[in-house]
Amino acid sequence: MNDGGLQRMLALAEVRIDFRGLARHLDIDLVTIAAATNNFSYESKIGEGGFGPVYKGVLETEQEIAVKRLSKSSGQGLEEFKNEVILISKLQHRNLVRLLGCCIQGDERMLIYEYMPNKSLDYFIFDHTRRTLLPWQKRFDITMGIARGLLYLHQDSRLRIIHRDLKTSNILLDTEMNPKISDFGIARIFGGDQSEARTKRVIGTYGYMSPEYAIDGKFSVKSDVFSFGVVVLEIVIGKKNRAFNHADHDHNLLGHAWLLWKEDKALELVDEAMKDSYVVSQVKKCIQVGLLCVQKYPEDRPIMSSVVVMLSNESVTLPQPKQPGFFTGRSSTNTYLMSSKENDHLSPDDQEDNKILNNVLSESSRYSFSCTSFTEGR
Numbered sequence: 001m002n003d004g005g006l007q008r009m010l011a012l013a014e015v016r017i018d019f020r021g022l023a024r025h026l027d028i029d030l031v032t033i034a035a036a037t038n039n040f041s042y043e044s045k046i047g048e049g050g051f052g053p054v055y056k057g058v059l060e061t062e063q064e065i066a067v068k069r070l071s072k073s074s075g076q077g078l079e080e081f082k083n084e085v086i087l088i089s090k091l092q093h094r095n096l097v098r099l100l101g102c103c104i105q106g107d108e109r110m111l112i113y114e115y116m117p118n119k120s121l122d123y124f125i126f127d128h129t130r131r132t133l134l135p136w137q138k139r140f141d142i143t144m145g146i147a148r149g150l151l152y153l154h155q156d157s158r159l160r161i162i163h164r165d166l167k168t169s170n171i172l173l174d175t176e177m178n179p180k181i182s183d184f185g186i187a188r189i190f191g192g193d194q195s196e197a198r199t200k201r202v203i204g205t206y207g208y209m210s211p212e213y214a215i216d217g218k219f220s221v222k223s224d225v226f227s228f229g230v231v232v233l234e235i236v237i238g239k240k241n242r243a244f245n246h247a248d249h250d251h252n253l254l255g256h257a258w259l260l261w262k263e264d265k266a267l268e269l270v271d272e273a274m275k276d277s278y279v280v281s282q283v284k285k286c287i288q289v290g291l292l293c294v295q296k297y298p299e300d301r302p303i304m305s306s307v308v309v310m311l312s313n314e315s316v317t318l319p320q321p322k323q324p325g326f327f328t329g330r331s332s333t334n335t336y337l338m339s340s341k342e343n344d345h346l347s348p349d350d351q352e353d354n355k356i357l358n359n360v361l362s363e364s365s366r367y368s369f370s371c372t373s374f375t376e377g378r
């Protein structure tokens with residue numbers, strides 16, 4: 001075993017040993033949670049994620065909580081559940097959602113978080129009316145907050161953590177609309193100087209996954225950076241990458257942004273809802289940073305510490321973004337392939353990517369599939 005593998009094993013062993021103590025420390029019993037959520041009543045339910053329903057509750061101390069109740073058919077095993085508990089309980093940053101406790105009793109597994117009254121970022125930016133509640137300055141602050149939260153995960157916390165499912169709906173908003181990254185169910189810890197891993201079980205959300213992760217199962221800080229880039233572009237443009245379509249071409253939001261960027265028409269991308277509120281230099285910078293993050297090759301993408309510097313420093317000169325990964329969208333015939341005319345303009349590499357994509361992407365937005373001949377990094 002190489003040094004990276006050994007260090008990762010040690011890091012994992014450390015957190016697993018910790019788990020026994022942590023579980024006791026964080027344990028909230030079922031009776032308390034049932035009382036807080038009015039026995040998981042229909043009225044208390046605030047959402048439903050890939051792993052099960054989420055309820056709002058109020059503890060006796062009057063603290064508001066969000067209870068993520070793992071459904072028995074969710075596919076999230078005890079391991080993934082423990083993973084989320086271990087990870088979040090060890091992390092403390094103002095841009096990460098705080099875990100208050102967990103419950104493992106009989107068949108029941110629950111995670112108890114601080115309650116975020118303003119739901120998630122997608123609830124605002126993809127809604128025709130609510131998007132007006134997020135003027136430019138707020139969107140910029142949210143972008144910075146997400147960048148700082150991700151930087152903490154990648155570099156500043158005691159562990160190096162790859163989130164693997166960063167997306168607009170995983171950014172929760174507190175009372176002041178500060179962003180908090182949530183949903184660590186499939187996050188992975190890297191040990192020592194490990195920088196990349198492969199998995200046979202690719203889980204994530206189409207529209208946010210980098211090409212190397214979706215196709216090869218390879219993940220690293222750079223695959224999170226790709227997802228971050230998609231989120232940044234969605235924040236500025238106010239449209240969802242996956243749902244985007246355009247009358248003149250078959251590109252997704254990334255491809256569309258790249259086309260306009262190259263034609264020096266980036267400002268045409270800006271969400272109409274904030275037409276009067278944005279700062280041109282900041283908006284252009286965010287689009288450029290977004291495009292740098294979604295570049296096809298991981299080595300071309302910046303790391304999060306550079307992203308934070310780029311976003312917060314007016315005088316930094318940024319490189320020109322190269323072609324994004326996965327920039328073709330869904331055509332009207334519901335295929336992920338570009339039209340043959342457009343496909344002809346692509347390099348053989350990209351044509352191959354498109355073919356593979358067409359084969360692997362299913363209709364469900366959250367999916368899991370196996371890549372052959374890769375070893376599981378776990």
Ligand SMILES: Nc1ncnc2c1ncn2[C@@H]1O[C@H](COP(=O)(O)OP(=O)(O)OP(=O)(O)O)[C@@H](O)[C@H]1O
Binds near residue numbers: 048066114182
């Ligand atoms: N701490 C919280 N406070 C308030 N609402 C929350 C909280 N956590 C989750 N929610 C709400 O519950 C919904 C479901 O969240 P969850 O994290 O389980 O899934 P998701 O991110 O929407 O989807 P997926 O599991 O497919 O990634 C979210 O849309 C969000 O509005």
